[in-house]
Amino acid sequence: MTHVPHPTAAxxxxxAFRKSSRSGQTSGxxxxxxxxxxxxxFVAVQDTKARHAGRLVFTEDQFAALRLVLRSHDR
Incomplete structure (x- = not known):
């Protein structure tokens, strides 16, 4: 397994962050x-209302795998 240097908060x-198209209008x-x-x-996911709380950071491959899992449970 190759070591991938993760970026810092800085x-x-x-x-460039954008609101997820799956987000609700008032919450979530x-x-x-x-x-x-x-x-x-890298792909980062953060809470729109609590950006100060940090973010989850994934490699592009990890994020693609996460999306597949989430979509399989969205039925």
Whole structure:
């Protein structure tokens, strides 16, 4: 398994976040942001109402796997 250097919170200060199209209008809102860091692409998920609380950070492959699992339970 190859070591992938994860970005820091400071690295994500310049990431472009957007509200998820699956977020509700009044609650349960999350934002998703992308960042290229040291030759790797990362995806971060953060709570729109609590950005200060941090974020979950995934490699692009990890995020794709997470989406597959979530979609399989969304039926």
């Amino acid at each position: 690295d994500f200060a310049h990431a 809102c999350v934002e998703i942001g992308w960042l290229d860091h040291q030759g790797h692409r």
